[in-house]
Every structure is written in C-alpha cells, then in structure tokens.
Amino acid sequence: MxxxxxxxxxxxxxxxxxxxxxxxxxxxxxxxxxxxxAKFRWTDGPQTGTTDLLLGDKPVVRYMALPYDNSTKEREHDTYKVYHHVFAPDGTTILTKGPGGQFTHHRGLYCAWNKTNYEGKTDDFWHCTKGASQRHVKFLDKTADAQHGAATVEIHWADADAKPVIIETRSVDVRRAPARTTGWQIDWRTSLASQRGEIKLEGDRQHAGFQYRAAQVVSEQKSARYIRPAGFPDKPEAVEAGDTGDPPAHSNLPWCAMTYPIEGQQVTVCYFEDPSLPKPSFFSERPYGRFGAFFKTTLSADKPLRLRYRLVITTGEPPARDTIQKWFDSFAAELKVADAK
Missing domain, CATH: 1.20.5 (Single alpha-helices involved in coiled-coils or other helix-helix interfaces)
Structure with a gap:
C-alpha cells in the first residue's frame, strides 16, 4: 500500500x-x-382518592386522600388521615411510609396535633383515635408547567360526628431541587381555621406538628442520621430530647436535615421552618426516620394559623452544612419579601 x-x-x-x-x-x-x-403534570393515582404529580412520566409526589370509610376497623385505619408520599427522582422508589410498620399513624408528609382542645374536650388528630379523622373535601386549585406543580386542597379535621373542628387549606408546591443537585423542593403552606371558637393546639414534639416519616426500611435498619446548623449538636445520631427545660432542649433550630439510605440511594431531607412561627419550636428526631417540629398555640375563631415550611429532598452525597444554611437563608428571605407585599 x-x-x-x-x-x-x-x-x-x-x-x-x-x-x-x-x-x-x-x-x-x-x-x-x-x-x-419534561413538564410537571397532575393525573389520577393508582387508587381511588389518590392524585399523582408527575415530571414527564415519573411520579414525584402522591396525594393520599382515600375517602374516609369506617365500615370496618381495617378500612378506618387506612383512611383516617390524608398525607403526601414522596418519590425519588427515579420515579419508582417511594421515600416515605404509608399505613403499617412501626407507628402506623406516621405517614409521609403530614400535619396534626394530638391534643386539639376545644369546648371542654380533646380530639387526637395525630393518632386519629375515637373517631377523629382528617378528611379530604375538595381540590381548590391545581396547576403545573415546566417549572413546578402545585395543588391546594381543603381538608376537614373532623370529630367523631363527622363535623369539622378545623378546616385546613393545604397548598403543596413542588419544583426541582436547587442547581447542582438531584431531587425536589417542596413548599408546604397550610392554613388552619377554627370551626369551634377558641382551640388550643397542644401535645409534645413526638406527636404534633408538621413532620416527615421515611419509609419503613429506615425503621428496620435504624439508619436515619442528622445534620444540624452551627451551634447545635454535631453528632449524626438522633437527638432524642424531652420537652422540659427553660428553654426546652433541642428547640428553635432554624432547620434540620435527615439523611438515610434506600434502594441503593442516599437521600437527604432538609426541613426549613418559617422563623415567624410561635416559639419555642420543639424539634423531634428519631433513628427510625421521623422528624419535624411542633409548637403550642391557640387558634381564635377569627384568625387562622398560617404554617409555612420548605423541604429540599436530594439524592446522592448529603449537602454540606454551609450549603443547607444558604438554602435556608434563601427560604427565609423569600418569606420576608412575601410578607412585605
């Protein structure tokens, strides 16, 4: 050649x-x-009473609002509470727990108080005992596009006679997690309006407030670990505090993050609380994968309670403390701008 x-x-x-x-x-x-x-869109879920937010064809969150049914103990157990499941970005791994497992009443993203005091009696909307229930009533709004998916629903916290004690207006707005991460940013906005005059919301940090419960496998492995702001305990194990002390132990954290392995992925859930909410705010952490915050307050008949939280849920290497702090600072700044309008 x-x-x-x-x-x-x-x-x-x-x-x-x-x-x-x-x-x-x-x-x-x-x-x-x-x-x-890929665009966000809403669609009916796999069961009656469930609604999925999809990104493309993959589920992101699932609103669990099965119609309340007390015809049997089993049906009542499965339907006494509404909550939200969260999926990993793969669209197949459910990161949160439903009925069953350790503490069956812990379900996904949920909000309740175990001591809801009014008219000389107490209802427990955390465990949903003695006929107390949280019931989906209707969708008030649903929207979705390439940037986010949001829905607002009306939920009745009903007594044993099916009469509303509190009407909750819950808005959940989901978008992609911050740049250079994979996952979701979930903004949770809830308004609690009394239907029974003055209502005292009381209880303890283990059984009240807005909380996140990881999938049952985390409980079986006791694999939840925690990241906290500067000035709070550095240890990765759960801080299991009681409610005594002045100020109470492990209270008034601006944020807290839980990280855990599931289906070959490392998931981190960053929990941000509106700084303007009542204090003290008692934070709860458990090795089995439930965490969140609770406070005591009084609802008046003419002034609903406004709750605002943000969850940033990522997969992969857990974010650094400084990164989480920046995300929280951005959240707090957004709330200030909104309040100034």
Whole structure:
C-alpha cells in the first residue's frame, strides 16, 4: 500500500471516529434536553382518592386522600388521615411510609396535633383515635408547567360526628431541587381555621406538628442520621430530647436535615421552618426516620394559623452544612419579601 493510500485510509478512519463521537455527544445532549424539557403534570393515582404529580412520566409526589370509610376497623385505619408520599427522582422508589410498620399513624408528609382542645374536650388528630379523622373535601386549585406543580386542597379535621373542628387549606408546591443537585423542593403552606371558637393546639414534639416519616426500611435498619446548623449538636445520631427545660432542649433550630439510605440511594431531607412561627419550636428526631417540629398555640375563631415550611429532598452525597444554611437563608428571605407585599 502506497503512502498516499495509507494517508487516505487514516483520514477516513479519523473522520469515522469524529462522526462517532459527535453522534454519542448528540445522543447524550438529546437525552439531557428531553429530561430538562419534561413538564410537571397532575393525573389520577393508582387508587381511588389518590392524585399523582408527575415530571414527564415519573411520579414525584402522591396525594393520599382515600375517602374516609369506617365500615370496618381495617378500612378506618387506612383512611383516617390524608398525607403526601414522596418519590425519588427515579420515579419508582417511594421515600416515605404509608399505613403499617412501626407507628402506623406516621405517614409521609403530614400535619396534626394530638391534643386539639376545644369546648371542654380533646380530639387526637395525630393518632386519629375515637373517631377523629382528617378528611379530604375538595381540590381548590391545581396547576403545573415546566417549572413546578402545585395543588391546594381543603381538608376537614373532623370529630367523631363527622363535623369539622378545623378546616385546613393545604397548598403543596413542588419544583426541582436547587442547581447542582438531584431531587425536589417542596413548599408546604397550610392554613388552619377554627370551626369551634377558641382551640388550643397542644401535645409534645413526638406527636404534633408538621413532620416527615421515611419509609419503613429506615425503621428496620435504624439508619436515619442528622445534620444540624452551627451551634447545635454535631453528632449524626438522633437527638432524642424531652420537652422540659427553660428553654426546652433541642428547640428553635432554624432547620434540620435527615439523611438515610434506600434502594441503593442516599437521600437527604432538609426541613426549613418559617422563623415567624410561635416559639419555642420543639424539634423531634428519631433513628427510625421521623422528624419535624411542633409548637403550642391557640387558634381564635377569627384568625387562622398560617404554617409555612420548605423541604429540599436530594439524592446522592448529603449537602454540606454551609450549603443547607444558604438554602435556608434563601427560604427565609423569600418569606420576608412575601410578607412585605
């Protein structure tokens, strides 16, 4: 083979190699573009009373609002509370727990007080005992686009006679997690309006407030670990505090994060609380994967209680403390701007 023929062959091989690399790049770019172009949308879930928020074709959150049914103890157990499940970005791994397992009343993202005191009696909307229940009434709004998906619902905290004690207006707004992370940012807005005059919301940090419960496998492995702001305990194990002391132990954290392994993924849930909520705010952490905050307050008939929280849920290496602090600072700044309007 002459040197000219050899050069021509090498040039042809070079061109083929370049074309191959370009094809691989274009395929990767197309896949990335398709993922970035995916839109949020709402659809009916797999069961009656469930509603899914999808990103593309993958579920992100599932609103669990099965119609209340006390025809049997089993049906009542499954339907006495509404809550939200959260999925990993893979669209198949459910990160939160439903009925059953350790503490069956702990379910996904949920909000309740075990001591709801009014008219000389107490209802327990945490455990939903003695006929107390949280019942979905209707959707007030649903919206979704390429940036986010949001829904607002009306929920009745009903007594044993099915009459509302509190009417909750709950808005959940979901979008992608901050840049350079994979996961979700969930803004939780709840308004609690008394239907029975003055209501005292009381209890303790283990049985009240807005809380997150990880999937049952976390309980079986006792695998939940925690990250906290500067000035609070550095140990990764759960801080299991009581409610005594002045101020009470482990209270008034601006944020707290829980991290746990599930289905080969490391998941971190960053929990941000509105700084303007009543104090002290008692934080609860458990090795089995439930955490959140609670406070005591009084609802008046003419002034609903406004609750505002943000969860940033990511997969992969847990975010650094400084990163979480920046996310919280951004959340707090957004609330200030909103309140100034």
């Amino acid at each position: 002459s040197s000219i023929e050899t050069s021509a062959m090498l040039l042809a091989l070079y061109r083929l190699a370049v074309l191959g690399l370009c094809s691989i790049f274009l395929l990767a770019l197309t896949a990335t573009t398709r993922a970035d172009d």
